[in-house]
Amino acid sequence: xxxxxxxxxxxxxxxxxxxxxxxxxxxxxxxxxxxxxxxxxxxxxxxxxxxxxxxxxxxxxxxxxxxxxxxxxxxxxxxxxxxxxxxxxxxxxxxxxxxxxxxxxxxxxxxxxxxxxxxxxxxxxxxxxxxxxxxxxxxxxxxxxxxxxxxxxxxxxxxxxxxxxxxxxxxxxxxxxxxxxxxxxxxx
Amino acid sequence: xxxxxxxxxxxxxxxxxxxxxxxxxxxxxxxxxxxxxxxxxxxxxxxxxxxxxxxxxxxxxxxxxxxxxxxxxxxxxxxxxxxxxxxxxxxxxxxxxxxxxxxxxxxxxxxxxxxxxxxxxxxxxxxxxxxxxxxxxxxxxxxxxxxxxxxxxxxxxxxxxxxxxxxxxxxxxxxxxxxxxxxxxxxxxxxxxxxxxxxxxxxxxxxxxxxxxxxxxxxxxxxxxxxxxxxxxxxxxxxxxxxxxxxxxxxxxxxxxxxxxxxxxxxxxxxxxxxxxxxxxxxxxxxxxxxxxxxxxxxxxxxxxxxxxxxxxxxxxxxxxxxxxxxxxxxxxxxxxxxxxxxxxxxxxx
Numbered sequence: 001x002x003x004x005x006x007x008x009x010x011x012x013x014x015x016x017x018x019x020x021x022x023x024x025x026x027x028x029x030x031x032x033x034x035x036x037x038x039x040x041x042x043x044x045x046x047x048x049x050x051x052x053x054x055x056x057x058x059x060x061x062x063x064x065x066x067x068x069x070x071x072x073x074x075x076x077x078x079x080x081x082x083x084x085x086x087x088x089x090x091x092x093x094x095x096x097x098x099x100x101x102x103x104x105x106x107x108x109x110x111x112x113x114x115x116x117x118x119x120x121x122x123x124x125x126x127x128x129x130x131x132x133x134x135x136x137x138x139x140x141x142x143x144x145x146x147x148x149x150x151x152x153x154x155x156x157x158x159x160x161x162x163x164x165x166x167x168x169x170x171x172x173x174x175x176x177x178x179x180x181x182x183x184x185x186x187x188x
Numbered sequence: 189x190x191x192x193x194x195x196x197x198x199x200x201x202x203x204x205x206x207x208x209x210x211x212x213x214x215x216x217x218x219x220x221x222x223x224x225x226x227x228x229x230x231x232x233x234x235x236x237x238x239x240x241x242x243x244x245x246x247x248x249x250x251x252x253x254x255x256x257x258x259x260x261x262x263x264x265x266x267x268x269x270x271x272x273x274x275x276x277x278x279x280x281x282x283x284x285x286x287x288x289x290x291x292x293x294x295x296x297x298x299x300x301x302x303x304x305x306x307x308x309x310x311x312x313x314x315x316x317x318x319x320x321x322x323x324x325x326x327x328x329x330x331x332x333x334x335x336x337x338x339x340x341x342x343x344x345x346x347x348x349x350x351x352x353x354x355x356x357x358x359x360x361x362x363x364x365x366x367x368x369x370x371x372x373x374x375x376x377x378x379x380x381x382x383x384x385x386x387x388x389x390x391x392x393x394x395x396x397x398x399x400x401x402x403x404x405x406x407x408x409x410x411x412x413x414x415x416x417x418x419x420x421x422x423x424x425x426x427x428x429x430x431x432x433x434x435x436x437x438x439x440x441x442x443x444x445x446x447x448x449x450x451x452x453x454x455x456x457x458x459x460x461x462x463x464x465x466x467x468x469x470x471x472x473x474x475x476x477x478x479x480x481x482x483x484x485x486x487x488x489x490x491x492x493x494x495x496x497x498x499x500x501x502x503x504x505x506x507x508x509x510x511x512x513x514x515x516x517x518x519x520x521x522x523x524x525x526x527x528x529x530x531x532x533x534x535x536x537x538x
Binding site: 078 | 201202205206207208210215216335338339340465466467469481486515
């Protein structure tokens with residue numbers, strides 16, 4: 001079974017061929033499902049989010065011509081999944097995802113921040129800057145943990161390091177990030 | 189009250205993390221393979237340096253060394269990156285046709301995944317460049333069911349070499365080693381062009397209202413996109429007086445309004461050989477990033493070589509065309525190189 005190159009999949013979207021969605025699903029469906037499941041935590045909602053993702057990709061390419069189809073597609077899935085998660089009732093809440101957010105909470109969130117949209121946006125920009133200055137391995141671990149919502153064990157297995165290595169590096173990155181934001185006057 | 193605050197904090201964090209730069213997301217997805225790829229390119233450079241040194245010093249016996257699967261570069265590599273060197277297996281398998289060499293540089297296997305690095309080099313001229321495209325002319329054969337892909341990785345302008353990465357994955361978690369792979373390429377495109385145009389020759393204020401049309405059915409179409417109507421469609425007749433070419437390989441062959449819809453007909457020459465293709469959108473000048481997507485009807489020319497593609501924009505009869513502009517992009521090529529490049533090698537670690 002041949003998997004198409006990204007540019008050929010994008011070409012199919014430009015041709016408005018329905019094969020585009022099949023090829024996208026074949027190549028990135030698994031990745032998108034994994035991210036969605038980590039956020040939502042139930043199969044049925046995940047399926048709907050994945051279908052919404054394909055529809056959103058269909059509606060945005062063209063005119064978009066993403067340089068990285070994988071990131072483009074999985075970012076849409078993530079946003080769809082968060083929206084779905086936020087609309088879920090308390091019975092359907094995923095404690096894993098909440099715990100993951102709480103893990104960062106003491107480092108990055110403050111009561112002032114949650115009320116201030118502009119400050120929130122500014123903080124996002126500073127975190128991007130901070131990550132740029134980090135070592136690549138620390139940045140990758142941070143993104144895998146908090147953006148892809150991966151478990152510690154999944155990250156260590158993928159990067160061929162120990163669980164402890166991941167935990168220690170995450171802890172250090174969070175601490176450094178907090179210091180950086182303080183120095184920049186974003187957090188007190 | 190407390191739980192409300194906790195929830196607000198979570199939402200704030202979500203918003204921050206969702207705004208992480210796309211580059212970091214891509215980096216995290218590709219990190220594993222990037223690491224291996226970077227090391228592999230360093231390895232290739234060492235090979236090149238070692239080969240050069242051997243030829244400068246006039247040391248004979250390089251062929252014998254290479255044939256044993258142990259290049260001088262492997263020795264250097266073992267010292268520099270012992271872990272990686274242990275995992276990469278050099279494969280001295282190559283073939284030459286039409287003065288172009290295709291070579292298997294190395295193979296790396298882990299569990300149910302094999303990564304094979306292939307290079308292509310023009311020995312006599314400049315037919316290979318950074319736009320090289322195997323255009324689906326490659327095939328991957330193995331003695332089992334796997335998912336395979338081949339992606340262009342890098343072009344080395346100094347040595348005029350293009351590198352490709354073949355990834356082969358067993359659909360189940362069975363180990364992949366112990367099989368043979370045959371990789372073959374029959375042709376490739378290069379020196380491809382990307383052309384953007386606003387098609388100013390088409391004056392949207394003066395689009396013909398009664399163009400010559402013909403009626404076609406689904407069975408005559410190569411594909412139909414963006415519409416579910418099915419059945420039969422009115423499309424434009426080729427119009428010699430309107431035709432113009434925005435770039436070699438592409439002609440705009442007619443345009444007009446049919447049943448309140450704007451039709452623009454484009455002819456892509458020899459699509460099966462040169463993969464000429466493109467798109468046209470209508471941009472709403474009163475809104476940022478607002479586009480109108482067309483329906484498309486595509487059909488082969490009478491020789492089944494080129495393709496007519498008709499872009500149809502439905503904006504209703506009251507459309508003020510002054511508030512729109514056309515945006516087109518075309519990918520074209522005129523350089524095709526053919527040959528019979530084929531390598532067979534075992535998928536195994538050292």
